[in-house]
Amino acid sequence: MGVEVKVPTLGESVTEATVAKWFKAAGDAVARDEALLELETDKVTVEVNAPVAGALKSISAQEGAEVQVGALLGIIEEGAAGAAAPAPKAEKPAAQPEMKAAVSAYNADGVNKTAYRVDNPDANALLYAGGYVRTLDTPDAVEAYKSYSKGEPEINFTVGFRQEGFVSYANLGGGPLGDQVRTYQSLPSGEGEYERPDYLRAHPDLNVLLWQTGHTSKVYSLAAWNKVASK
Numbered sequence: 672m673g674v675e676v677k678v679p680t681l682g683e684s685v686t687e688a689t690v691a692k693w694f695k696a697a698g699d700a701v702a703r704d705e706a707l708l709e710l711e712t713d714k715v716t717v718e719v720n721a722p723v724a725g726a727l728k729s730i731s732a733q734e735g736a737e738v739q740v741g742a743l744l745g746i747i748e749e750g751a752a753g754a755a756a757p758a759p760k761a762e763k764p765a766a767q768p769e770m771k772a773a774v775s776a777y778n779a780d781g782v783n784k785t786a787y788r789v790d791n792p793d794a795n796a797l798l799y800a801g802g803y804v805r806t807l808d809t810p811d812a813v814e815a816y817k818s819y820s821k822g823e824p825e826i827n828f829t830v831g832f833r834q835e836g837f838v839s840y841a842n843l844g845g846g847p848l849g850d851q852v853r854t855y856q857s858l859p860s861g862e863g864e865y866e867r868p869d870y871l872r873a874h875p876d877l878n879v880l881l882w883q884t885g886h887t888s889k890v891y892s893l894a895a896w897n898k899v900a901s902k
Contacts, residue, residue, distance in 0.1 A: 673746035674723050678738050681712055688712045690736045690744070695727050701747060708744065719744065726751040773797045777804075788812070806889075813896060838884040851877040871895070 681688055688710040695707050701721040710717045721727075728748040732738050773794035777787055788795040788808045796815035798804040807813050843852045851874050858866040868891050871878040875895035881887045882899060890896050 673728050674725070674749050675746055676707060676719060676722065676744045678710065678740050678742045678744060679717065679719060681710070681717060681740055682715055685712050685715070686740050688717070688738055688740075690732050690734050690738060691716070693730065693734060697727055697730050697745075699727050700752060701725060701727055710738070721747060723747055723749045725749040770797045770800070774803055838886075840886070843880065843884065843886075846880075848877050848880055852880075855881070 678688060689712070691709045691711040693708045695701055695705075701707065701724065703722070703724040704720045706718045707721050707727070708719050710719060725747045728746045728751075730745045731743045732745070738744065773791075776782070776791075776794065777784060777798060785808070788798070788804065788806070792809050792811035793815045795804070795808055795812040796818075799807050799812070799816055807816055840852060840856055843849070846852070855867060855870055855874075855877060858864075858870060860867055868889075871881070871887070871889075872891045875892050875898060878887070878891055878895040879898045882890055882895075890899055
């Protein structure tokens with residue numbers, strides 16, 4: 672049989688309260704003397720605790736309801752197992768001091784930003800991880816970035832042309848990746864266009880082929896980078 676949870680005595684001349692907040696939901700597990708809800712009056716705020724351990728079977732007075740002393744608030748099924756409380760959310764880590772230092776140095780007056788990224792691969796990786804720059808400029812920066820990422824990140828870094836003599840798109844079109852080459856050619860290019868980078872992210876073999884032959888200086892995915900690094 673369920674154990675009733677009622678509005679307790681609230682103090683001299685106080686007969687009514689407002690249900691301010693429930694700390695538990697119907698079905699939750701409760702421990703004896705654990706706070707179930709909070710009541711507010713004109714004079715005091717009162718916590719109502721569980722008289723027994725079990726599961727909160729039902730709630731009779733919702734938040735905002737006006738209740739009289741002795742009114743039914745809810746019912747606990749004594750000894751029953753309820754739902755465990757959810758694990759607390761992990762707090763977002765504070766900004767890394769190293770990243771703050773990298774951002775300050777990168778934005779300092781007179782700094783050549785490209786040179787700074789090339790000469791400071793660890794800072795380049797930090798800036799990229801924090802979303803302050805869109806490019807990892809050297810293989811060392813890529814390696815540094817891996818320590819700040821989990822899984823397979825979408826990366827876009829410049830490694831310089833590895834041109835092996837002039838190879839036209841027409842000649843590339845006759846190879847095993849010809850269909851991909853022709854699709855890539857048909858996509859719009861230019862500043863602000865993202866279709867080509869997105870296509871290369873999805874087709875790492877084509878990305879490597881175009882990088883090898885000098886048609887792009889960027890590798891857009893970790894899968895493509897692993898192929899480039901092995902060559």
